[in-house]
Amino acid sequence: MMDDSAHSQHSRESQQTLNFTLNGEAMTLEVAPNAVLLDVLREQLHLGGTKKGCDHGQCGACTVHVDGQAMNSCLRLAVMCEGQHVTTVEGLAHDGELHPVQQSFLECDAYQCGYCTSGQMMSASALLADGRIGRDDASVKEAMSGNICRCGAYKNILEAIQQARLAYDATAERGTAGRQEGAA
Amino acid sequence: MRTFAYSRADSVERAAHATTPTAAFVAGGTTLLDLVKLDVMQPSELVDINALPLKQVEWLDDGRLKVGALVTNTDLAHHPAVKQHYPLLSEALLAGASTQLRNMATTAGNVMQRTRCPYFRDPSAACNKRHPGSGCDARDGLNRMHAVLGGSEACIAVHPSDMCVAMAALGATLTLEGPDGEREVPFGEFHRLPGDTPHIEHDLADGELITAITLDAPLAPAGSHYLKLRDRASYEFALASCAAQVALDGDSIGTARLALGGVATKPWRCAEAEAALAGQPATLESFERAAEIALADAEPREHNAFKIPLARQAIVRALREAARLAGTTQEEQA
Amino acid sequence: MNDMTQSAFANPRVIGQRTPRVDGEYKLTGKAGYTGELHAENMLYGYPVPATIAHGELESLDLDEALAMPGVVEIFHHRNFPKLHRSPNSMGHGDQVSEVRLPFEDERIYYHGQYIALVVAETFEQARAAAYRVGARYRHAEGAVPSLLDSDAEGTLIDSAGSSRGDPESAFSGAEVQVDATYHIAAESHLQMEMHATLAEWRENGARLVVHESTQGVFYQRNAMARIFDLAQENLEVISHYIGSGFGNKLFMWPHAVATAGAARELGRPVKVVLPRQQDMTGGGNRPASRQRIRLGADREGRLSSVIHDSMTETSLVDQYIDACGSATPSFYACDNLSTSQRILPVNHGTPCPMRAPGEVSGIFALETAMDELAVELGMDPVELRLKNYAEQDPASGLPWSSKHLDECMKRAAKRFGWDQRDPGIGAMRDGDEIIGYGMATCTWFAGRQPCEARVELRADGTLFVACGTQDIGTGTYTIVAQTVAELTGVPLAQIEVKLGETSLPAGPLSGGSMATATTLPAVAAAARDALAALKEVATGSGGAFEGGEADSLSVADGAFNDGQRTVSFADVLETSRLASVNGQGSAAPGDEQNQYSFRSFGAHFVEVRYDPGISRVRVARVVSTMDIGRAINPPTARNQVEGGIVMGIGMGLFEKLDYDPRDARLVNGNVADYIVPVHADAPEIDVEMLDYPDFKFNEFGARGVGEIGLTGIAPAISNALYHATGKRHRDLPITIEALLAGQ
DSSP states (O other), X not given: OOOOHHHHHHSGGGOEEXXXXXXXXXXXXXXXXXXBHHHIIIXXXXXXXXXOSSSSSSSOTTEEEXXXXXXXXXXXXXXXXXXXXXXXXXXXXXXXXXXXXXXXXXXXXXXXSOTTHHHHHHHHHHHHTOTTSOOSHHHHHHHTTTSOOTTOXXXXXXXXXXXXXXXXXXXXXXXXXXXXXXXX | OOOOEEEEOOSHHHHHHHOOTTEEEESSOTTHHHHHHTTSOOOSEEEEOTTSXXXXXXXXXXXXXXXXXXXXXXXXXXXXXXXXXXXXXXXXXXXXXXXXXXXXXXXXXXXXXXXXXXTTSOTTSOBTTTSTTSOBTTTTSOOXXXXXXXXXXXXXXXXXXXXXXXXXXXXXXXXXXXXXXXEEEEXXXXXXXXXXXTTOOBSOOTTOEEEEEEEOOOOSSOEEEEEEEOSSSSSSOOSEEEEEEEEEETTEEEEEEEEEESSBSSOEEOHHHHHHHTTSBSSHHHHHHHHHHHTTXXXXXXXXXXHHHHHHHHHHHHHHHHHHHHHHHHHHHO | OOOOTTOTTSSOSSTTSOOOOTTHHHHHHTOSOBGGGOOOTTOEEEEEEEOSOSSEEEEEEEOXXXXXXXXXXEEEOTTTSOOOOOOOOOTTTTOOBSOXXXXXXXXXXXXXXOEEEEEEESSHHHHHHHHTTOEEEEEEOSOOOOOGGGOOOOOEEOGGGOEEESOHHHHHHTOSEEEEEEEEEOOBOOOOSSOOEEEEEEETTTTEEEEEEOOSOHHHHHHHHHHHTTOOGGGEEEEOSBOSOOTTTTSSBOHHHHHHHHHHHHHTSOEEEEOOHHHHHHHSOOBOOEEEEEEEEEOTTOOEEEEEEEEEEEEOSSSOOOOOTTSSHHHHBOOSSEEEEEEEEEOSSSOOOOOSSTTHHHHHHHHHHHHHHHHHHHTOOHHHHHHHTBOSXXXXXXXXXXXXXXXXXXXXHHHHHTGGGOOOSTTOEEETTEEEEEEEEEEEEEOOOOOEEEEEEEETTSOEEEEEBOOOSSSOHHHHHHHHHHHHHOOOGGGEEXXXXXXXXXXXXXXXXXXXXXXXXXXXXXXXXXXXXXXXXXHHSTTOTTTTOOGGGOEEETTEEEOSSOEEEHHHHHHHTTOSEEEEEEEEXXXXXXXXXXXXXXXXXXXXXXXXXXXXXXXXXXXXXXXXXXXXXXXXXXXXXXXXXXXXXXXXXXXXXXXXXXXXOOBSOOSTTTSXXXXXXXXXXXXXXXXXXXXXXXXXXXXXOOTTTTXXXXXXXXXXXXXXXXXXXXXXXXXXXXXXXXXO
């Protein structure tokens, strides 16, 4: 499926080796030093779920998790991810089951064209796991403001995040309980 | 985006010694890669400093807080010591950029943030900062976003940081490591006014690296407020912002600290306005007089004159909120 | 056919029900393939080089350094790009393009960002790096026109875009009460999240061209490309499965697509071009700036005696685009004396194009602000003024409305909003530091239909396949097409496969003008009925599951036929007759009803702004709207579009402005940080109600369309609310902080 012959043929002289974990899978890649994570995902790895909307950290469509933190993949050199865990929208679902955020986006119609949606969900899923961000609507809207939706589905996105929070909290509680049992 | 060499630094000393004049350090990369993509910055070599041990936040024995250069904006904003003792800094950090960018951006990187002047960001425009001697397209161009304080014939570009405005008000010291060893620079002296050398933006020499920023001991008991005014509600650079900190002495102002963002060519400490506030009653009249003083030397261009009244409004409101919180703090302690 | 009140969809089970998007999971898991992320074997990357001046000539290009860079295959420009033909550029013949000038035609430069070269390289990084090393020398020309807003030129009158009835000039000069005001709206960017993108691949030794494009109209692009590349339409395929929205700027093809396909032909390899955001904003369409003068005459009771609406909008130097601001005005209010006129002024920008509610949204801002000014002059409640001039039939055509409940929209929205709590005094309502302003405006968008074809297959595996060459730009077309065939056949949504966005499918309409639903669904329904008829014929024919039965006696439910005794699934009917599938074709087009009725959607917006004069900060706090859009096929996706229109209206009202440097017409804020659009934190409390009055005179579904109307009327409702808060009338958009400060 992957056609990276171009990459290997034409710029081998300046390629660097990158070892990182992508969606839970250890990976070694040859990348140009000036290749940006977003472009490597889309053009070299053919993972198109992460979107390019501005290429300058101004829209949030390219948001991925780097070691669990939401970041703009358009402003990160691929080589800077050495040893890091990168999660994209393709890694959000587990064992064929949608992430609570994906499920609530579906139910709340929290999108239209779908192009900003990956970024919205990556920010939303990081937000749910970040206890430092307030749970009220105003805090969520402020924390999500780095993800522009030109279709203007903000109301439904907010509703989806708050709905996903219920499922997420329940899962997290079960997870904590499980860990406690395991410890005992 | 041009090609460049890339390497990772494994020690501060080596990072400081190994670099060439056309090399650039990269930490968060949020300014650097933005500008490299625009061909505004053209480093031949990037030195990734993310592995350096500069991520601690620690109290010093003299009551100051030392912040490692690589502490991210998010971690600094939410750090318990910052939230409790420097809420002004926390507010300013969270008013800047977006969640994602704050997760990437570092403390030192934020200090090194470049201007958002559209003519600086466009390699085909005249810009003395980007290309010394080429002229300034902003002076007679679309200068709505530009500075009314600290500008020169050569440059009226605004320093875009929110964090730095809070640091200017709080007082801080930068620790720099370079080929000639370590030195310290007061925060207020680090950023340069453009004058006729707008391309020289700060006190950092070639190869020098910011390793830490140490905040002055907190002013207590005090109230503070960071107010950022902009077109939309979030994720936008300031049209005018104000960092205000007030310690009360009874009903009067004991000490006031005041700095402006969005209106000046560097993080703008308002020393005269601070002095004028000391000993005055904490009233709107005092705040308005301070605002007049702070903007007394403002020089508008065609499209940014509104920033003068807007900055005054930011000052008055930020001082009012800071004084209100200071009053609450004072009552609590009484 | 004329009166469709006996619609098969009068009591639907799936139509009108909340239905999660059938393409939702693809979008939510990253599997939906948008053009920019597609790949072809042996593909090259193109990166356009934009002109850095807006007016003049390209004197010379220096390509040596760029050509020598790693991975660079070729650089195209006006001296080596193949000579192609222009498209006839006809709406009627379906080959309309956004900018008729071809890329690299000559050395003339008409606007900042016009392509002067296309670098093609093995990787994206290499193409971009080399594009920055292309040197260009220009000869600047004097007299660049940066914006209509900076010009006092008269422009050119477009007679066909004006209208007149009665004697508006005399009626105005004799009116007891007059409003005479001029309004300006800055040029706007669509700023659709997905930039324009093309992947072009020539097959069969250059005899056949396959193009993936992010487009709202695959057939228009195919037809235009066939003319430009001198190909038979049959040898050209345009594909667009997922579109990161368009809002009008992806209706018709832009030069980047021609450049991409031309490069791919010359190099014999597929080429992909994704426009960088700045180039998308300079050469990928914009809503042109407008200047409008409105004159209203009325008597003391508030009855309008004259409406005069004169507009001027920008066009480019390389094509003619008319943003008809006055097109809704003749239908808005009952008034015997009315005229509209339209002028255009060429400026040094990339060609403007339709942007969500083109023309009308600008015109409605001016008209509905002027109506508020009239209400203030009269000391009359603005709702009452509008009811007093209510158009019971379409005053433009004299025809009755097919269905109009605007009065109910105003009354219901006013009630939910709490309009009766409004103290009409300027600045009379306060909350702490903030002044609360209430404002309202009404809105409308025409309801149109186009011809359309569709195909439905019933398959022996129990699935249903439905195909139409329209597109889903995010409005939910995939889902409502699935709902339609599910309604008619009873096949569950999970077993329905919808295919859109290919020119190999039956000809479908543009996804634009809020017309896709009313256009597509009747054709899909016809195809489904045709497929059912074919299957009934099979069932009752020789060897069939209901052999010897009457086709008419078979009822349809849950993907099966029933003759009153037995139920046999479609799959079993096909199996019984050893058939893999049956096929149904359908087509639909507007008919005689167009001569009998006027068709429009209507609505009313009520807006609460909060203005903090101490810091010159205005925020839209609350929007309550009621919409009369006929039936919503899928209520959540319809509501979503109205809500999104409201958010975009906040941008239009308060933030959005393309800044062209007055000295040289260069775009200064061509990026997503400096061109300000609403973010999450700007989203107000939104309460949208949709009246459910199916418009069966329009089509058997009763649906009119909902894509544009939410945007119309928001900006005037905001400016009217701000007037209520501050007493300052804002006639220019966006209403900036400096404009607010100037009012203090």
